[in-house]
Amino acid sequence: MIERIKYIVGNIWQYRPDEPLFYTGIAFWIAFTLVLAVYTFVYKKNQIRNSYLLLVSWFFYFQMSGAFLSLLIFSCAMNYGFGLLIHKQRWKQVWLGIAIGLNLLILGYFKYAYFFLDNVNLFFETNFKVFNWIGWLINQLAHDVVDVNSILLPIGISFYTFQAISYLVDVYRADAEVVKNPLDFSFYLSFFPQLVAGPIVRASSFIPQLYQRFRLKKEEFSHSVFLIVKGLFKKLVIADFLALNFIDRVFEAPLAYSGLENLLSVYAYSIQIYCDFSGYTDIAIGLALLLGYKIPVNFNAPYQAYSLTDFWRRWHISLSLWLRDYLYIPLGGNRKGSARMYINLLITMILGGLWHGANIRFLIWGAIHGAGLVVEKFIRRIFSLQTKPKKWKRLFSVFMTFQVVSIAWIFFRARDYSIVQQLFYQIRHHFIPRDLVGGWASYHWVIFVFIIGLVTIWFPDPLKERMRGKFIRLPSWVQIPVILIALFLITLVAHSTLQPFIYFRF
Numbered sequence: 001m002i003e004r005i006k007y008i009v010g011n012i013w014q015y016r017p018d019e020p021l022f023y024t025g026i027a028f029w030i031a032f033t034l035v036l037a038v039y040t041f042v043y044k045k046n047q048i049r050n051s052y053l054l055l056v057s058w059f060f061y062f063q064m065s066g067a068f069l070s071l072l073i074f075s076c077a078m079n080y081g082f083g084l085l086i087h088k089q090r091w092k093q094v095w096l097g098i099a100i101g102l103n104l105l106i107l108g109y110f111k112y113a114y115f116f117l118d119n120v121n122l123f124f125e126t127n128f129k130v131f132n133w134i135g136w137l138i139n140q141l142a143h144d145v146v147d148v149n150s151i152l153l154p155i156g157i158s159f160y161t162f163q164a165i166s167y168l169v170d171v172y173r174a175d176a177e178v179v180k181n182p183l184d185f186s187f188y189l190s191f192f193p194q195l196v197a198g199p200i201v202r203a204s205s206f207i208p209q210l211y212q213r214f215r216l217k218k219e220e221f222s223h224s225v226f227l228i229v230k231g232l233f234k235k236l237v238i239a240d241f242l243a244l245n246f247i248d249r250v251f252e253a254p255l256a257y258s259g260l261e262n263l264l265s266v267y268a269y270s271i272q273i274y275c276d277f278s279g280y281t282d283i284a285i286g287l288a289l290l291l292g293y294k295i296p297v298n299f300n301a302p303y304q305a306y307s308l309t310d311f312w313r314r315w316h317i318s319l320s321l322w323l324r325d326y327l328y329i330p331l332g333g334n335r336k337g338s339a340r341m342y343i344n345l346l347i348t349m350i351l352g353g354l355w356h357g358a359n360i361r362f363l364i365w366g367a368i369h370g371a372g373l374v375v376e377k378f379i380r381r382i383f384s385l386q387t388k389p390k391k392w393k394r395l396f397s398v399f400m401t402f403q404v405v406s407i408a409w410i411f412f413r414a415r416d417y418s419i420v421q422q423l424f425y426q427i428r429h430h431f432i433p434r435d436l437v438g439g440w441a442s443y444h445w446v447i448f449v450f451i452i453g454l455v456t457i458w459f460p461d462p463l464k465e466r467m468r469g470k471f472i473r474l475p476s477w478v479q480i481p482v483i484l485i486a487l488f489l490i491t492l493v494a495h496s497t498l499q500p501f502i503y504f505r506f
Helices: 002-010 026-042 046-087 092-124 133-141 157-173 182-190 203-211 218-252 259-290 308-314 317-331 338-356 360-383 391-413 417-429 436-458 461-473 476-493
Strands: none
Touching (some): 046 092, 046 157, 092 133, 092 157, 157 182, 157 317, 182 203, 218 476, 259 391, 259 436, 308 317, 308 360, 317 338, 360 391, 360 417, 391 417
């Protein structure tokens, strides 16, 4: 372990593509400890503090994405300039249109170039090849660091692009003050806890914190540590264990497994993606709180939702609100009649699916949710149903919502449509395993972690809050051994190879 730490410290300034600085690795926590050590000398002066954390954020992003740091810096400079132009009021609608267009063009280039060219070649029977023009420009600044014959997706580009667009639109609408200091704006767009996988932070809630004095009460410190440990547990113990020991194997070759195993892998993936993404968010919120900043909650027990509408109030909340405020409402929302509202819902959810990736399976995933939302609203309107069911009807509604969401996740997770067909085929025609008793012997640890995952996603909110509150109120001499024991157990279960967070790909 000592030699490992020496190696990490000695090579911490170098970008190592095979060893990125993920938040679940020991290298990150060593680096973050060093960051905190320096932070104790700069946190009292706001401008020095913000500038220091900006450099730290760029350093962490460089450690995860290498030369794409230059693209992030370019985005900071571009959107800072457009914010000033829009604030001047003259031609502000034109500047907003140009700014949004450029942001979407850059995002689309990296995310959808292959999808676009493949369809052009298929339709026109051509053989166009991808050329990375932006990579070529980067190579002019730093010699041959990017392969111009391929386009890699920069980590976090979807998140910081959407965050930049929300800032520009809010400045246009006068819902947020323009940021006149370029370093402050860059810090807002680059803040490392939420940079690579959200939540998407609004300028109106984050920018004012840049000018406030640092404050961290004992209760807030305890809360931040609680969130970080909880996030590591969700990610390393539940999400990664289920993925490596069960889900990835089944989704790679569904025909090699029974229908029951295929069905359980679908439910297990529902648990995995929640524990993976909400685990990242817990860590991000905890890190930000340690540094004196508050970023919004992004999950609120989404699998306890009683409808798809309720699910999207609880799942990836920052993206749901972004789609509502910057896409659904500008399309007309529910202000232009029921038929237009249904169309707007479908468009919003399909584009929300496309945001996740340039693949037909993401469109299908978005369309399932869009169609489900339309059917829900139509039935409620026709039969004048209560918005929130009660008692046993609520339990049934939660169960059925979970089924719909889990079925939709199949298209999100499957490599291609043939995997989806194989999975459903096994469920329909070969459901019962040939050796049910032997299967238990093979999967007893997977089933154990699966049950822990079910308890995690359906654990009652009042009990959750009570546990969190009790931990925060514990004296430090009790908290420290509890944390150390929890981290020791997490380390025992964690896989030796770091698994990137699922939403790093988006």
